[in-house]
Amino acid sequence: MRIVFGADDENETTRAVLAALRERGEVEIVTDDSWPDLGSGIGRAVVEGRADVGVVMCWTGTGTAIAANKVPGVRAALAWEPWIARGARLWNDANVLAMSLKRLAPDVAVEVTQAFLDETIPDSDEAAAIRRLDELP
Numbered sequence: 821m822r823i824v825f826g827a828d829d830e831n832e833t834t835r836a837v838l839a840a841l842r843e844r845g846e847v848e849i850v851t852d853d854s855w856p857d858l859g860s861g862i863g864r865a866v867v868e869g870r871a872d873v874g875v876v877m878c879w880t881g882t883g884t885a886i887a888a889n890k891v892p893g894v895r896a897a898l899a900w901e902p903w904i905a906r907g908a909r910l911w912n913d914a915n916v917l918a919m920s921l922k923r924l925a926p927d928v929a930v931e932v933t934q935a936f937l938d939e940t941i942p943d944s945d946e947a948a949a950i951r952r953l954d955e956l957p
């Protein structure tokens with residue numbers, strides 16, 4: 821699996837997530853101190869096909885998620901527990917995971933990340949709804 825990762829700050833949580841990602845595949849790191857540009861850069865890496873999925877972190881996770889979702893074709897989801905991350909993949913076919921680097925403990929962030937990466941196939945019952953996202957004005 822090819823993964824693109826970026827965080828607008830570095831701490832124990834971002835280091836733990838990055839280490840976990842490296843165990844799962846080939847990781848490209850995007851560096852940008854500006855959270856809008858970071859989120860957008862992660863999103864672009866995914867839609868341009870440089871990575872299968874993106875993982876992005878900022879203080880809240882929200883700013884980079886919002887920025888990533890500005891890129892057409894990106895479905896970025898903010899998750900803070902494994903069930904949310906799994907659901908985002910299953911029911912929304914999320915292709916970018918966003919997390920707070922300030923509020924998630926390293927072990928929780930790693931669990932959320934693993935859940936996101938483990939759930940690879942979207943629920944077929946949601947296929948029409950997921951396609952509908954691309955048709956929205």
Ligand SMILES: O=C[C@H](O)[C@H](O)[C@H](O)COP(=O)(O)O
Nearest residue numbers: 855878879880881882883884
């Ligand atoms: O949504 C935005 C993020 O949580 C940022 O990480 C936070 O606002 C800090 O950003 P900056 O370092 O640009 O002040």
